[in-house]
Amino acid sequence: MTQQIAVVxxxxxxxxxxxxxxxxxxGYAxxxxxxxxxxxxxxxxxxQQHPRLSTFEMDVTDAASVEQAAQAISQSxxxxxxxxxxxxxxxxxxxCIAEKSIxxxxxxxxxxxxGAFNCTAVFSRYMARNKYGRIVNIASVAGIWGAAGGAAYAASKAGLIKASESWARELGPLNIxxxxxxxxxCKTNMLNKFVDEEAQMSADEAKLVKSIVPVGRWGTPDDVAEVVTFLATCKTNYLNAAVIAMDGGMRVGTL
Ligand SMILES: NC(=O)c1ccc[n+]([C@@H]2O[C@H](COP(=O)([O-])OP(=O)(O)OC[C@H]3O[C@@H](n4cnc5c(N)ncnc54)[C@H](O)[C@@H]3O)[C@@H](O)[C@H]2O)c1
Incomplete structure (x- = not known):
C-alpha cells in the first residue's frame, strides 16, 4: 500500500x-x-529521529517558501x-485604543x-491528483467568541473557520x-507568553481554571492531537465542513 504523507x-x-x-x-509519514x-x-x-519523520523549513506567509517545501516533500x-x-x-x-496596533x-x-491560504492552495493540488485528502485547520474558540486585546487573532481564526467551510464546498467534490x-x-509556549502578561492568572490559576472550565483543567497538546488525528484519519468524506470546538466545555460555562 502506498505510504500516506501528512504535512503539519x-x-x-x-x-x-x-x-x-x-x-x-x-502510521503516517x-x-x-x-x-x-x-x-x-x-x-x-x-x-528520536523517527524513520517516518522528515522536517522542512517553511514560512507559511511566503507563497514561494510553501511551493519550495511542497516540491522538496514530494521529491524526497x-x-x-x-x-x-x-x-x-x-x-x-x-x-485597538491603547496602541498603534496595525x-x-x-x-x-x-x-x-x-498562511493557511498559501498552504491549502499548494497542498490541495497534490491531494486533487489522487482525489483524496483531509485538511484540518487549527482555529480557536477566540474565532467564535472574540478576544479582548486579540481582535486580529480572533478575526484570523474566525476567518479560518469560514475559509474551512468554503474550502469544504470547493474541495468536497474532489474527495478532499x-x-x-x-x-x-491549552498550555503551550504561545499561551505562556499570553498568560505572563496576566499576572493574576498565575497567582490563582487552579481556582480560575475550575471556575471557567467544566472539566476542571486547561487543555493539552495531546487533547488537540487526538481530535486532529481522528479528523485526519476519518475514512468517510461525509464529515466535511465540521467545526469542532474543544474547550473542556468552557463555552457553556460552569453554572
Ligand atoms: N495554545 C492554545 O491555547 C491555543 C488555543 C487555540 C488555538 N491555538 C492555535 O494552535 C496553533 C498552535 O499553537 P501552539 O499553542 O502550539 O503555539 P506554539 O507557539 O507552541 O507553536 C506555533 C508554531 O508555529 C510556528 N510558526 C510561527 N510563525 C510561522 C510561520 N510564519 N511559518 C511557519 N511556522 C510558523 C512557530 O515557530 C511555532 O513552532 C496556533 O495556530 C494557535 O493559534 C492555540
Missing amino acids: TGAGGGFGAAITQALLDV VAATDLNAQALHDLRAHL MDGVITVLVNNAGIIGRAY DLSRQVIDVNLT SVTAVAPGI
Whole structure:
C-alpha cells in the first residue's frame, strides 16, 4: 500500500509536535514544517529521529517558501500527500485604543490566515491528483467568541473557520474534506507568553481554571492531537465542513 504523507505546519510548537507524534503513531509519514529551524531540530531529537519523520523549513506567509517545501516533500519523501494540518500560528496582543496596533494585527492575520491560504492552495493540488485528502485547520474558540486585546487573532481564526467551510464546498467534490478544530486554552509556549502578561492568572490559576472550565483543567497538546488525528484519519468524506470546538466545555460555562 502506498505510504500516506501528512504535512503539519508549525510542527515545532506545542500542538504541532503532539500532532506530529500522533500522526506518526497511526502510521503516517510526517512532513513536519516550521519557520524555526531550531524547533525542528528539537522535534527530531524529541521523536528520536523517527524513520517516518522528515522536517522542512517553511514560512507559511511566503507563497514561494510553501511551493519550495511542497516540491522538496514530494521529491524526497516516499508516498502521497493526503493530509494537511494548518497549525502554524501566532498570538499578538494589540488593543485597538491603547496602541498603534496595525502592524502587529497585520502580522497575526498574515501568519494565521494568509498562511493557511498559501498552504491549502499548494497542498490541495497534490491531494486533487489522487482525489483524496483531509485538511484540518487549527482555529480557536477566540474565532467564535472574540478576544479582548486579540481582535486580529480572533478575526484570523474566525476567518479560518469560514475559509474551512468554503474550502469544504470547493474541495468536497474532489474527495478532499476540510474541517476545523477550535481549541480552548491549552498550555503551550504561545499561551505562556499570553498568560505572563496576566499576572493574576498565575497567582490563582487552579481556582480560575475550575471556575471557567467544566472539566476542571486547561487543555493539552495531546487533547488537540487526538481530535486532529481522528479528523485526519476519518475514512468517510461525509464529515466535511465540521467545526469542532474543544474547550473542556468552557463555552457553556460552569453554572
Ligand atoms: N495554545 C492554545 O491555547 C491555543 C488555543 C487555540 C488555538 N491555538 C492555535 O494552535 C496553533 C498552535 O499553537 P501552539 O499553542 O502550539 O503555539 P506554539 O507557539 O507552541 O507553536 C506555533 C508554531 O508555529 C510556528 N510558526 C510561527 N510563525 C510561522 C510561520 N510564519 N511559518 C511557519 N511556522 C510558523 C512557530 O515557530 C511555532 O513552532 C496556533 O495556530 C494557535 O493559534 C492555540
